[in-house]
Amino acid sequence: MGQPKIRKIATPGDIPPAAPLDGARRPFMYGKLHRVTVTEARVDYVGSITVDPLMLRASGILPYTRVDVVNVANGNRLQTYVIEGREGAGDCCLNGAAAHLFSPGDLAIIMAYEDVPAEDLPGRESVAVMVDGANRVTEIWTYTTPSPEDVGDSCRHGEVFARSA
Numbered sequence: 001m002g003q004p005k006i007r008k009i010a011t012p013g014d015i016p017p018a019a020p021l022d023g024a025r026r027p028f029m030y031g032k033l034h035r036v037t038v039t040e041a042r043v044d045y046v047g048s049i050t051v052d053p054l055m056l057r058a059s060g061i062l063p064y065t066r067v068d069v070v071n072v073a074n075g076n077r078l079q080t081y082v083i084e085g086r087e088g089a090g091d092c093c094l095n096g097a098a099a100h101l102f103s104p105g106d107l108a109i110i111m112a113y114e115d116v117p118a119e120d121l122p123g124r125e126s127v128a129v130m131v132d133g134a135n136r137v138t139e140i141w142t143y144t145t146p147s148p149e150d151v152g153d154s155c156r157h158g159e160v161f162a163r164s165a
Contacts, residue, residue: 017149018147018148018149018151019148020148021118021119021121021122021148022118022119023117023118023119024117024118025115025116025117025118026115026116026117026118026121027113027114027115027116028113028114028115028116028121028124028126028145029111029112029113029126030060030112030113030114030124030125030126030127031059031060031061031111031112031126031127031129032059032109032110032111032112032126032127032128032129033051033055033059033061033092033108033109033110033129033131034109034128034129034130034131035072035107035108035109035130035131036051036055036092036107036108036109036110036131036135037090037092037105037106037107037108037131037133037134037135038071038092038093038094038102038103038104038105038106038107038108039090039091039092039093039104039135040091040092040093040094040104041093041094041098041099041100041102041103041104042093042094042095042096042099043096043097043099043100045095045096045099046095046096047080047081047095047096047097047098048080048081048082048083048095048096048098049067049069049080049081049082049083049092049093049094049095049098049110050082050083050084050085050091050092050093050095051082051083051084051085051091051092051110052085052086052087052088052089052090052091052092052135053084053085053087054087054088054136054137055092055129055131055135055137056082056084058127058129058137058140059110059112059127059129060112060127061082061110061112062082063082063083063084064081064082064083065081065082065112066079066080066081066112066113067079067080067081067082067110067111067112068110068111068113069094069098069102069108069109069110069111070108070109070110070111071101071102071106071107071108072106072107072108072109073103073106073107074101074106076101076102078098078101080094080095080098082110082112083095090131090134090135090136091135092108092110092135094108121145122145122146122147122148122150123144123145123147124144124145125142125143125144125145126142126143126144126145127140127141127142127143128140128141128142128143129141
């Protein structure tokens with residue numbers, strides 16, 4: 001291992017232009033269920049998270065897809081896979097060992113990813129599905145990934161989430 005190449009940065013103008021994107025594959029968050037209410041936590045089940053198919057369709061998340069699940073109440077985060085619940089029932093049930101990290105009534109964020117060649121990321125859309133307290137889909141937000149040159153044009157610092165009615 002050699003020594004790192006160090007470039008001193010005194011002002012923002014000293015930051016070099018973004019490197020061109022190549023064929024390296026990067027995980028891309030394509031679908032998210034935002035602040036879903038956990039309806040059940042069942043230890044005596046073989047793993048996974050059960051989700052209402054209406055939410056899955058709205059987000060583009062397919063059954064058996066690996067997802068990250070974040071507990072808004074306590075910060076727990078885990079990876080599991082999705083199975084279908086009852087359509088229209090608002091199901092969001094953590095199963096198996098994951099049930100120890102969530103309780104009914106907790107809010108969860110469920111995120112699905114895909115590996116995408118880096119050069120295909122600019123312009124790619126990511127979907128965030130908003131639900132009400134009964135896990136009924138109320139809004140679908142779509143974000144477009146910027147090119148490296150356009151990073152910084154859509155600052156979201158300080159955004160506060162307000163649950164849809």
